[in-house]
Amino acid sequence: MIFSTATAVSHPNIAFIKYWGNTDDALRLPQNGSISMNLAELTTRTMVTFDSSLPRDIFDLNGVRQSGPSLERVSQHLNLIRGIRGFSVPAHILSESNFPVGAGLASSAAAFAALTVAAVRTAGMEMSEKDLSRLARRGSGSAARSIPPGYVEWLPGSSDIDSYAVSIAPPEHWPLTDCIAIVEDAHKKTGSSEGHLLARTSPLQSARVADAGRRIDLCRNAIQKKDFDLLSQLIELDSNLLHAVAFTSNPPITYWLPQTLVLMQAVKDWRRAGIPCAFTIDAGPNVHVICESSATSIVKERLGAIPGVSEVLTSGAGGGTVLI
Amino acid sequence: MIFSTATAVSHPNIAFIKYWGNTDDALRLPQNGSISMNLAELTTRTMVTFDSSLPRDIFDLNGVRQSGPSLERVSQHLNLIRGIRGFSVPAHILSESNFPVGAGLASSAAAFAALTVAAVRTAGMEMSEKDLSRLARRGSGSAARSIPPGYVEWLPGSSDIDSYAVSIAPPEHWPLTDCIAIVEDAHKKTGSSEGHLLARTSPLQSARVADAGRRIDLCRNAIQKKDFDLLSQLIELDSNLLHAVAFTSNPPITYWLPQTLVLMQAVKDWRRAGIPCAFTIDAGPNVHVICESSATSIVKERLGAIPGVSEVLTSGAGGGTVLI
Numbered sequence: 001m002i003f004s005t006a007t008a009v010s011h012p013n014i015a016f017i018k019y020w021g022n023t024d025d026a027l028r029l030p031q032n033g034s035i036s037m038n039l040a041e042l043t044t045r046t047m048v049t050f051d052s053s054l055p056r057d058i059f060d061l062n063g064v065r066q067s068g069p070s071l072e073r074v075s076q077h078l079n080l081i082r083g084i085r086g087f088s089v090p091a092h093i094l095s096e097s098n099f100p101v102g103a104g105l106a107s108s109a110a111a112f113a114a115l116t117v118a119a120v121r122t123a124g125m126e127m128s129e130k131d132l133s134r135l136a137r138r139g140s141g142s143a144a145r146s147i148p149p150g151y152v153e154w155l156p157g158s159s160d161i162d163s164y165a166v167s168i169a170p171p172e173h174w175p176l177t178d179c180i181a182i183v184e185d186a187h188k189k190t191g192s193s194e195g196h197l198l199a200r201t202s203p204l205q206s207a208r209v210a211d212a213g214r215r216i217d218l219c220r221n222a223i224q225k226k227d228f229d230l231l232s233q234l235i236e237l238d239s240n241l242l243h244a245v246a247f248t249s250n251p252p253i254t255y256w257l258p259q260t261l262v263l264m265q266a267v268k269d270w271r272r273a274g275i276p277c278a279f280t281i282d283a284g285p286n287v288h289v290i291c292e293s294s295a296t297s298i299v300k301e302r303l304g305a306i307p308g309v310s311e312v313l314t315s316g317a318g319g320g321t322v323l324i
Numbered sequence: 325m326i327f328s329t330a331t332a333v334s335h336p337n338i339a340f341i342k343y344w345g346n347t348d349d350a351l352r353l354p355q356n357g358s359i360s361m362n363l364a365e366l367t368t369r370t371m372v373t374f375d376s377s378l379p380r381d382i383f384d385l386n387g388v389r390q391s392g393p394s395l396e397r398v399s400q401h402l403n404l405i406r407g408i409r410g411f412s413v414p415a416h417i418l419s420e421s422n423f424p425v426g427a428g429l430a431s432s433a434a435a436f437a438a439l440t441v442a443a444v445r446t447a448g449m450e451m452s453e454k455d456l457s458r459l460a461r462r463g464s465g466s467a468a469r470s471i472p473p474g475y476v477e478w479l480p481g482s483s484d485i486d487s488y489a490v491s492i493a494p495p496e497h498w499p500l501t502d503c504i505a506i507v508e509d510a511h512k513k514t515g516s517s518e519g520h521l522l523a524r525t526s527p528l529q530s531a532r533v534a535d536a537g538r539r540i541d542l543c544r545n546a547i548q549k550k551d552f553d554l555l556s557q558l559i560e561l562d563s564n565l566l567h568a569v570a571f572t573s574n575p576p577i578t579y580w581l582p583q584t585l586v587l588m589q590a591v592k593d594w595r596r597a598g599i600p601c602a603f604t605i606d607a608g609p610n611v612h613v614i615c616e617s618s619a620t621s622i623v624k625e626r627l628g629a630i631p632g633v634s635e636v637l638t639s640g641a642g643g644g645t646v647l648i
Contacts, residue, residue: 204568207531237572244528244568248561254589258582265578 005049006121010114010321011038012105013145013152014178014280014288016235017212017219018242021199028141029163031199032212033156035219036145037290039178040171040318044110046095048078048118054090061095077112077139078119085123099313105180105286108192112139113146113321121323129320133164136321141196149320151223153216171317174226175293179277181303182311183259183285190253192283198249205249208241228292232271232278235290239280246283255284259308263287266306275299329373330445334438334645335362336429337469337476338502338604338612340559341536341543342566345523352465353487355523356536357480359543360469361614363502364495364642366429370419370438372402372446378414385419401436401463402443409447423637429504429610432516436463437470437645445647453644457488460645465520473644475547477540495641498550499617503601505627506635507583507609514577516607522573529573532565552616556595556602559614563604570607579608583632587611590630599623 013036021031057075059066066074074093082088093115099105116136120127127135129148137144138160145152148167151174157163199205215238222231246253260281267279267289277291277299291299296314303312337360345355381399383390390398398417406412417439423429440460444451451459453472461468462484469476472491475498481487523529539562546555570577584605591603591613601615601623615623620638627636 203535203565204528204531207528211527233574236576237574240572240576241527244572248564248568250561252560252564254585256585258585261578261580261582261585
């Protein structure tokens, strides 16, 4: 039995108001809403083929056959989709990204968004954007935000039914750029899944969550009104709040490296000097510098000149996950 | 009219559970209790002479005649003491410290503790340790903790009457050492007084304060039982909580420099390798490494070998403020 094959293309997203900590870890229901921008130039392309001749799922990621936890997580997600459709045929999953996986670029968001859209289609189902976002969320929380296009808000909800993301503005609404400074890191990383579990051990997490609604409203307004000054303050505050929770968790998690602090300070200095740019940092040492598109060249050039920055990627706002 | 002269010697203190934010800025009533260790080897010696022939207060600090805010703050504190005694004679204040002032070593704690004890005696009054601590608090909050000897707890209280510090263990109870790594800093500093005012603008401050009683109880126990593992976890958490509030204040304050992060990570690595040491950081980039006295030499040597560390000071636990 071959249901056919389908391929989807997705983008990772950079969160302006961040997701950190769940009310339900299995369902990945977040403790707070979040807002992000899809990254047009970073893409993950995933082809799913259900094939009854296969003994089990096969997952090839950037040309490398996967096994262990990596295969397991993908199989579990496909089981959800197979369960909805009511069959149990193994799949061949072929996934390619054009950006370095494991450089802390939230590759799992794009991966599970593309996997969800491709697998649902291959299984012969039609789903609304909302249901695709709900389903992608089950594979990786932030994947919910890579389903709709442009600037996206994840409504936290209180159950599997009402926790999904919606677009709040199309990509062309505001041409922001994310200049991603890749910082060399010799230290072992704490994955974001483990970070989500540890969030509740910080004395600060409940205060971060309690204030999130206010930040979400301000951030949505900043995007709608294209108010870069307000956006700058908000994204730097929100990023600092996540890292405050991380390094006051038990055990503490420090994602910042010394070079991360150098970059944070540089970005603040540049903004004070009139360049419209602001930093935000995910669960890793890389620094995402969000800037107005007019400042892209100068920000990219300056970031690249800072010692310890191995590479600078840039991306504008991108669309949602689409079948090709 | 000359009331005579008196000289007091005091020590700065390093807080294990930190003071950050007031419920009353004028009275310096803290939002949470705090615990500290006086630093024996760092001393401030202050002589106060009331002299009716002076036109106004004169304040010589490390051989430099002071004016402006520095003189003003000392005069205001003396006005409190003159008000209690009921006179208004100008004073000559001569103060000398054996450690670099302005290197972020909480020099104001020792300064106002010594000033209080010397001025009260010179004015011909006798006061209990408790009342001296209350009075020193008015000059600089953490000065309250430099009045009693050894390991000290500041009971936050709810008014001027019940906010003072008491000794919870004498210096000889537990021979810990503070190895202070002085980090070069080209950036303009935000003073701790300004930091206290900004604390309330952080979404995290109320959560930090709400959890403080728990940390105080654990820290007091750790000191009483000489439990270095527990103390290590607590002081690093508490330090991180202060800095979390600082860099989520509006405007944000970042006291950490890149080199501060290097030192924090090094200390954690050394502890994991069996050296009993832990970091704590006040409102500045310097890193205080608290260690069991057996580890002093190795910690001092290792800190000194890290680039960006200009000097390493060491001190054991010290006594309170005394007249000499």
